[in-house]
Amino acid sequence: MPNASLEFEIHTSSGVPIYRQIIDQVRALVASGRVAGGTLLPSIRQLAADLEINMMTVSKAYARLESEGILERVRGTGMRVRARRTQASTADRQRELEPLIEPLVARADQLGLTENQLVAVIRSAFKERQAWTRT
Amino acid sequence: MPNASLEFEIHTSSGVPIYRQIIDQVRALVASGRVAGGTLLPSIRQLAADLEINMMTVSKAYARLESEGILERVRGTGMRVRARRTQASTADRQRELEPLIEPLVARADQLGLTENQLVAVIRSAFKERQAWTRT
Amino acid sequence: MPNASLEFEIHTSSGVPIYRQIIDQVRALVASGRVAGGTLLPSIRQLAADLEINMMTVSKAYARLESEGILERVRGTGMRVRARRTQASTADRQRELEPLIEPLVARADQLGLTENQLVAVIRSAFKERQAWTRT
Amino acid sequence: MPNASLEFEIHTSSGVPIYRQIIDQVRALVASGRVAGGTLLPSIRQLAADLEINMMTVSKAYARLESEGILERVRGTGMRVRARRTQASTADRQRELEPLIEPLVARADQLGLTENQLVAVIRSAFKERQAWTRT
DNA sequence: GTGGTCTAGACCACA
DNA sequence: GTGGTCTAGACCACA
Numbered sequence: 001m002p003n004a005s006l007e008f009e010i011h012t013s014s015g016v017p018i019y020r021q022i023i024d025q026v027r028a029l030v031a032s033g034r035v036a037g038g039t040l041l042p043s044i045r046q047l048a049a050d051l052e053i054n055m056m057t058v059s060k061a062y063a064r065l066e067s068e069g070i071l072e073r074v075r076g077t078g079m080r081v082r083a084r085r086t087q088a089s090t091a092d093r094q095r096e097l098e099p100l101i102e103p104l105v106a107r108a109d110q111l112g113l114t115e116n117q118l119v120a121v122i123r124s125a126f127k128e129r130q131a132w133t134r135t
Numbered sequence: 136m137p138n139a140s141l142e143f144e145i146h147t148s149s150g151v152p153i154y155r156q157i158i159d160q161v162r163a164l165v166a167s168g169r170v171a172g173g174t175l176l177p178s179i180r181q182l183a184a185d186l187e188i189n190m191m192t193v194s195k196a197y198a199r200l201e202s203e204g205i206l207e208r209v210r211g212t213g214m215r216v217r218a219r220r221t222q223a224s225t226a227d228r229q230r231e232l233e234p235l236i237e238p239l240v241a242r243a244d245q246l247g248l249t250e251n252q253l254v255a256v257i258r259s260a261f262k263e264r265q266a267w268t269r270t
Numbered sequence: 271m272p273n274a275s276l277e278f279e280i281h282t283s284s285g286v287p288i289y290r291q292i293i294d295q296v297r298a299l300v301a302s303g304r305v306a307g308g309t310l311l312p313s314i315r316q317l318a319a320d321l322e323i324n325m326m327t328v329s330k331a332y333a334r335l336e337s338e339g340i341l342e343r344v345r346g347t348g349m350r351v352r353a354r355r356t357q358a359s360t361a362d363r364q365r366e367l368e369p370l371i372e373p374l375v376a377r378a379d380q381l382g383l384t385e386n387q388l389v390a391v392i393r394s395a396f397k398e399r400q401a402w403t404r405t
Numbered sequence: 406m407p408n409a410s411l412e413f414e415i416h417t418s419s420g421v422p423i424y425r426q427i428i429d430q431v432r433a434l435v436a437s438g439r440v441a442g443g444t445l446l447p448s449i450r451q452l453a454a455d456l457e458i459n460m461m462t463v464s465k466a467y468a469r470l471e472s473e474g475i476l477e478r479v480r481g482t483g484m485r486v487r488a489r490r491t492q493a494s495t496a497d498r499q500r501e502l503e504p505l506i507e508p509l510v511a512r513a514d515q516l517g518l519t520e521n522q523l524v525a526v527i528r529s530a531f532k533e534r535q536a537w538t539r540t
Numbered sequence: 541g542t543g544g545t546c547t548a549g550a551c552c553a554c555a
Numbered sequence: 556g557t558g559g560t561c562t563a564g565a566c567c568a569c570a
Binding site for chain 2: 009011013014015016017020021024025028029031032033034087090093094096097098099100101102103104105106107108109110111112113115117118119120121122123125126127129130133
Binding site for chain 3: 414416418419420421422425426429430433434436437438439492495498499501502503504505506507508509510511512513514515516517518520522523524525526527528530531532534535538
């Protein structure tokens with residue numbers, strides 16, 4: 001299933017800038033090893049159309065990813081994932097989630113939820129997602 | 136333990152506007168039933184000083200919470216939590232977390248983590264927080 | 271003469287992107303030691319107005335300089351030159367010119383000019399500039 | 406030494422479009438008198454291969470030079486330098502350098518270099534080039 | 541077709 | 556006042 005993992009998801013309600021969401025997702029996909037070095041990303045035009053956002057927003061995200069060394073520009077072709085040795089370790093990938101987990105755990109606590117109540121809703125969201133994307 | 140739970144936490148690295156983080160936290164605290172109707176919030180001046188942010192940012196958050204009917208302005212006294220019947224149900228409080236959970240689960244999936252690997256890091260973060268705030 | 275050296279010059283005929291010219295000039299001014307750490311740059315709006323270009327172009331240049339660690343953002347105030355130890359060495363500053371010198375020398379050679387003929391025109395341009403900017 | 410001077414040099418790091426660099430170099434070579442009227446330029450295919458760039462880029466440069474009256478298209482043969490009376494005067498050829506010199510002198514000034522420090526690095530670059538290309 | 545640069549202008553967060 | 560984000564759209568360089 002080529003490109004199956006190159007689905008981007010934008011959460012506009014979160015307040016997180018769109019270009020940042022794109023950056024974080026590309027980083028995640030590359031770290032997961034699901035997107036191999038050499039993979040061509042959707043073109044700026046294509047992704048902008050898919051997400052119904054402006055080309056410049058995508059361009060900005062790609063430009064930053066290029067300057068981070070995660071993507072490389074191929075003239076006339078598009079943006080490509082730079083060669084990567086291997087998948088990052090589980091611990092490293094878990095660490096990538098920290099910025100999202102900290103606020104969540106704080107909020108759950110403030111809501112007076114227990115650890116198990118939080119985990120329950122996570123598990124349910126995870127399963128729902130799997131059912132959804134297994135297609 | 137009055138006001139014990141009125142600790143705010145700002146995550147500047149997340150890209151989420153500060154005033155929004157305040158709003159969401161007040162909402163969470165009220166929904167949790169931990170903050171009873173009538174509770175006085177820290178003054179704008181006080182909270183701005185505590186969080187080392189601008190007073191206008193706090194003011195804006197409070198104003199929105201007032202217009203949502205969660206807080207009420209008491210002349211000469213400050214902002215007060217409006218009378219609430221009871222704690223929201225667990226399900227309702229879990230639902231409050233959705234905007235934070237969706238991006239997290241998506242990111243975890245993109246990182247190629249399993250449900251259990253995600254839950255493990257959540258549990259660990261939760262326990263760490265409890266140890267930290269039990270003080 | 272405060273800010274005397276914070277004059278930017280854009281050469282639109284050169285084909286070099288405007289934002290790049292700004293970046294290079296800020297780098298040069300900082301390397302020269304003429305612009306001390308802490309100096310406030312002209313605001314995005316101001317510089318855009320002065321140079322009669324779009325704010326986003328200036329913003330892009332400033333953003334890159336920030337990510338290079340040369341500038342830092344001060345909330346509500348503007349962009350500031352980050353603390354620098356000292357002026358770069360003469361050799362280092364001369365090295366900064368290489369990208370401009372190589373094409374020039376190549377062109378001069380292709381024009382059949384001698385070293386002295388090239389130097390003569392450089393000296394004259396330099397003196398003219400000094401007369402111009404000594405004001 | 407026929408064609409000895411028909412070496413093109415592309416500086417990709419400068420941000421100046423490749424086609425423009427080609428145009429400027431042809432102009433310089435012709436103005437220098439080193440390339441006489443009637444001289445055949447390398448074919449589009451050849452030059453594109455040499456410089457490892459796209460044929461369209463060369464083609465565009467040649468087309469503009471043709472419209473400027475510097476080159477002429479010879480059916481079945483290629484692009485030829487149009488008859489020129491004589492070498493341009495030294496002053497004229499020096500004037501051709503202005504677009505390159507202005508930004509250089511400005512940058513040198515911004516770097517806090519003196520006229521002599523600038524000239525020193527120019528002389529050194531010139532000599533280095535001579536040593537290199539005398540072959 | 542690809543990405544890059546730039547504009548004019550809107551609206552936001554923050555000091 | 557400051558910078559940040561985003562849009563809609565133009566035009567360019569290059570494959």
